[in-house]
Amino acid sequence: MDILDQWLWRQEYWLPPGISWEDMSKVAGASCPRPRDLTLSLPIAVAFIGLRYIFERCIAVPLSRHLGVRDRIRVPVFPSPKLEAFYMQHRPREPSQSEMTTLVKQSGFTKRQVEFWFRHRRNLDRPSSTTKFCEACWRFVFYLMSFSFGLLSLIDKPWFWDQRECWRGYPQQPVEQAHFWYYLIELGFYWSLLLCVSVDVKRKDFKEQIVHHIATIFLLGFSYCSNYVRVGTLVMLVHDSSDFLLESAKMFNYAGWKKTCDSLFVIFAVVFLVTRLVVFPSKIINTTLILSMEIFQPFMGYYFFNALLLVLQALHIFWAWLILRMVYKFLFLGKLEKDERSDDSLEDEEDCEEEQSSWKKREVVLNSKLSSLTSSCVMNTLTRQRANSSSRLPKAR
Template sequence: MSRPLSAHRMEALINEWLWQEKYWLPPGVRWQDIEIKEGDGRIPLPRDLIYTLPLAFTFIALRYVFERLIAFPFSKYLGVKDQIRVRAASIPKLEIFYKQNSRQPSQSDVVNLGKQCGLSQRKIQTWFRHRRNQDRPSNTKKFCEASWRFVFYLVAFTAGLGSLINSPWLWDHRECWRGYPKQPVAEAHYWYYVLEMGFYLSLLMCVSVDVKRKDFKEQVIHHIATLFLIGFSYCANYVRVGTLVMLVHDSSDFLLESAKMFHYAGWTRTCDSLFVVFALLFLVTRLVVFPGRVVYTTLVVSTEFFQPFFGYYFFNALLLVLQALHIFWAYLILRMVYKFVFLGKVERDERSDEESEVDDEEEEHEEDGEECSWQQRKGTINSKLASLANNCVLNNLTNQRNMNSRLPKAR
């Protein structure tokens, strides 16, 4: 009897603390004021988002099936090839250090490991480089991940655009706030919200096993901010402006993933063309449309319809976090555009998987270095042989002159 009572008290305490009207509703508006009759539409409730958790696990299962039955055969059809890497020799002490201490040992660690294993520092460094390359994801794995995200973003953008094409707030952003907060939500917009939140939750769950990229921290922040943004905007009935935020993001993401797919397949021209289209669309939607229309309407236009409250500040703070990430990624994209314009092609993804490019370059430089050193040694030997030959010729000529000079005297 005590357990249900304590649970009831805890629930009442949470409701009293978390669901205070001052957090979620404009001043002067109460929960009773936004209730609508059954059949007039859906008013967003926090319990509606409980479906996002099983949806996230469903997305993970679908992704597993999709990558193996569709993406993997498709990668072979497009000609995706995995680089053959040199496997590191089996050295238990180095393997233990690699797994328990660090993948990139310091100079002092290299010296100590060299003494323990009886190997030179260069061989220790080469072993760790080969060992890191062993753990790098293959092009096939990266292709499968990109193809899964491409399919979702394309479907989400198409479905989102179809559900919003006849919505008045898509064309007039003042309609986002007319009648707020008593705004019924259509079923299509509700499922648009739930599916997007479930997908980003699945990405956050899989972030530790996915390909780790240079912007790993920014990606985690993006996923968390997106989940908070979707969840809070639904509970606070910012659904209208929330659908615009999701549509803007989905509009360019599928182009980026398709460019990655063709990059891994080696279709350079197709990849470069898609990347240029993506870059233009990203810069327009994320640096012009998003701050100029969406953020502006939440920061400025909304104050014409209600006084700012906690939800107003929290929602706009999340939007500004997303905008800061947009600026960061725009910087990376502009760097790639610079390479495309001045170098003739996009040499590599600025958000490429961590350490992979460095290791490849080191390995190539190592091979080039060995070739260059051999060429240098060969050149040195040739120069010495030439010098020796010249000296021999000079000696012969000198001896010949000396002999000729002595012949008249002998006569």
């Protein structure tokens, strides 16, 4: 503990110059934010994981069936211990040419059969539509409740309307009970997302999602210890304002409600671009980077907090680019073909299989039509021959 007090919890790191931990406890009293409060977020994260398990099976799955979510039937691959061992060890990487030659010799399959086996094996690991619906449904419920709770707790606060109020009396500002739990619940939720990242649906921005979760956890934890709580509540509210719209659009997309999905996505795109590219930099970052300097001198926590906000803003720009690509497709192609954050290789494989199956179906239909046409031609020929022979019989007589 002495080492932590000497290195980690040094007041020069967390508080402005001239302010000590004793000053914080004397002024704010029992409502003073204490670093040890953050340990409560870990059992909250575990509770979220258990609650999510129950919610998905008792509520999300029946709701998916009610809305019409259907999972595609996937044909299992032919059992091959050698290929399975290689796949489990190197997934999702494709085997190289030398490895492909070795696998062909070990399995006794042809090269084309091995490629076919790996393509179908990867498709078996793809999450089903029901799985993706349940994940989106869980996040939708949390983000909607979090946004509603945050808005109700902040709508009557002066710093919600005037961001200069975030620094009035800083850092000796008491933390209200509602904002205390707002912080811990949000922090516990992002801990649960980080702990479940290996089992959740992997998308194109998988690495960016991990960076986002880690940056958010550090941002919430540091802002609480440094009593940046007023600004932190605004940051959480801005993020939750568009997240539940995105998750609701995903839910209806998996259910096949294309018009509803497209409408929700347009609303989400507008809200996201306004809140993340306009409100967040002009109100939040401007407040912490510039307006705060009117109250205190820069310290290490000032630079650390603003660096995390800039990391989040860089991620916002990246996601805004993906969203604008989807909006472009929606405006000029007339529909949203797929989520820009999805795994392209897996989607392409399934689309290829669907195209092949559709061609097979067309081939069967064409063959049946050709056979019926051929049989009808044969019958017509036979009928004409019989008619001609019957017309000759009276003359012969």
